[in-house]
Amino acid sequence: GNSVTQMEGPVTLSEEAFLTINCTYTATGYPSLFWYVQYPGEGLQLLLKATKADDKGSNKGFEATYRKETTSFHLEKGSVQVSDSAVYFCALSDYNQGGKLIFGQGTELSVKP
Amino acid sequence: KAGVTQTPRYLIKTRGQQVTLSCSPISGHRSVSWYQQTPGQGLQFLFEYFSETQRNKGNFPGRFSGRQFSNSRSEMNVSTLELGDSALYLCASSSSARVASYEQYFGPGTRLTVT
Numbered sequence: 001g002n003s004v005t006q007m008e009g010p011v012t013l014s015e016e017a018f019l020t021i022n023c024t025y026t027a028t029g030y031p032s033l034f035w036y037v038q039y040p041g042e043g044l045q046l047l048l049k050a051t052k053a054d055d056k057g058s059n060k061g062f063e064a065t066y067r068k069e070t071t072s073f074h075l076e077k078g079s080v081q082v083s084d085s086a087v088y089f090c091a092l093s094d095y096n097q098g099g100k101l102i103f104g105q106g107t108e109l110s111v112k113p
Numbered sequence: 114k115a116g117v118t119q120t121p122r123y124l125i126k127t128r129g130q131q132v133t134l135s136c137s138p139i140s141g142h143r144s145v146s147w148y149q150q151t152p153g154q155g156l157q158f159l160f161e162y163f164s165e166t167q168r169n170k171g172n173f174p175g176r177f178s179g180r181q182f183s184n185s186r187s188e189m190n191v192s193t194l195e196l197g198d199s200a201l202y203l204c205a206s207s208s209s210a211r212v213a214s215y216e217q218y219f220g221p222g223t224r225l226t227v228t
Contacts (some may be wrong), residue, residue, distance in 0.1 A: 043221045043222050044171060101156075
């Protein structure tokens with residue numbers, strides 16, 4: 001079945017450091033890939049998405065490229081801020097399963113000033 | 114445009130009781146999905162409704178049920194509550210149930226505590 005695997009956290013970085021959160025997936029079809037972010041006490045917010053191979057999603061300085069050959073969708077940001085501290089979830093959605101999202105386990109990011 | 118709203122935000126129930134959670138999707142969205150979030154199991158899909166019909170269901174016992182009304186508002190019900198049902202229940206809405214690339218927009222969740 002379909003699945004998503006993320007690097008384990010927590011990840012602690014200093015402000016302005018480079019961020020990479022690894023995400024790999026297993027899917028039988030042609031999934032769409034998403035990154036969601038969850039701030040403390042809140043629901044999930046869509047950060048970015050990519051719907052086909054080689055697509056790059058980007059938003060608020062974050063970006064991720066859909067790599068079909070390595071089945072990966074790693075999240076990157078060149079310079080993190082304290083306000084980026086949150087839990088990040090990688091997810092996939094497969095046409096064969098409608099809008100059902102399958103999530104990775106989440107990676108907690110803590111950015112120190 | 115108003116976002117997804119969920120009520121109540123917090124709920125405390127006793128084992129054996131039942132509970133009903135409500136979700137109002139973004140105006141114009143006809144698809145509503147429910148997810149359970151726990152520290153141990155992470156985010157798990159419960160079910161999805163589109164135009165009052167359940168289109169997809171996750172691997173949860175029959176104690177978990179839901180429905181959708183003609184105005185797209187949705188409710189989920191959990192009967193005979195167990196301690197393990199304590200979780201954050203998230204509702205998400207989307208404009209389509211069949212296009213995987215469509216974004217899902219999440220509400221703030223209902224925090225259910227079972228004692």
